Amino acid sequence: EDKVVQSPLSLVVHEGDTVTLNCSYEVTNFRSLLWYKQEKKAPTFLFMLTSSGIEKKSGRLSSILDKKELFSILNITATQTGDSAVYLCALISGTYKYIFGTGTRLKVLA
Amino acid sequence: NAGVTQTPKFRILKIGQSMTLQCTQDMNHNYMYWYRQDPGMGLKLIYYSVGAGITDKGEVPNGYNVSRSTTEDFPLRLELAAPSQTSVYFCASSYSVVNTEAFFGQGTRLTVV
Numbered sequence: 001e002d003k004v005v006q007s008p009l010s011l012v013v014h015e016g017d018t019v020t021l022n023c024s025y026e027v028t029n030f031r032s033l034l035w036y037k038q039e040k041k042a043p044t045f046l047f048m049l050t051s052s053g054i055e056k057k058s059g060r061l062s063s064i065l066d067k068k069e070l071f072s073i074l075n076i077t078a079t080q081t082g083d084s085a086v087y088l089c090a091l092i093s094g095t096y097k098y099i100f101g102t103g104t105r106l107k108v109l110a
Numbered sequence: 111n112a113g114v115t116q117t118p119k120f121r122i123l124k125i126g127q128s129m130t131l132q133c134t135q136d137m138n139h140n141y142m143y144w145y146r147q148d149p150g151m152g153l154k155l156i157y158y159s160v161g162a163g164i165t166d167k168g169e170v171p172n173g174y175n176v177s178r179s180t181t182e183d184f185p186l187r188l189e190l191a192a193p194s195q196t197s198v199y200f201c202a203s204s205y206s207v208v209n210t211e212a213f214f215g216q217g218t219r220l221t222v223v
């Protein structure tokens with residue numbers, strides 16, 4: 001059964017800290033891995049990763065995929081209070097579905 | 111620039127009542143999904159559709175039904191609402207499942223009392 005596991009479940013840091021969020025997965029037919037940020041409402045798309053070792057970057061956020069070890073990390077440097085959110089990792093499997101993990105709840109304190 | 115539109119935003123149902131959650135997208139996406147999100151949890155797939163006339167069950171389909179008569183619309187029907195169906199429901203759509211992201215509606219918060 002396809003599965004996505006995220007860790008930690010929650011994290012509290014201070015502004016300026018760097019955080020690393022983890023996503024490990026099991027899938028029979030890997031297509032892509034995605035990261036979403038969810039604040040109050042709908043998840044918003046951050047990154048899509050399909051190849052190992054290629055870092056995707058957007059401002060202070062970056063992500064990388066390791067298809068051999070079946071995991072991805074999302075890094076946030078110099079965190080700000082606006083980064084407080086739930087970060088969701090999702091897989092696109094071969095069966096046309098987006099499979100989500102339980103998310104990591106990040107709280108950044110001023 | 112509507113994207114994925116869900117209605118209603120909030121609803122309170124009594125046990126045993128029925129309702130339909132509406133979802134419409136204007137991006138001509140073939141793939142559409144219904145998820146539920148319980149407090150502190152991730153998104154669980156209820157039903158999905160790969161095109162008009164084609165639907166399939168996800169992880170948690172019991173108590174729900176869907177239809178897909180057009181590309182744009184993917185309503186979710188709750189029959190005989192139960193407290194366990196209290197959740198936030200998200201509809202999503204994607205152009206394909208080959209390296210494209212899914213776009214989400216703003217969610218429907220449903221409470222069954």
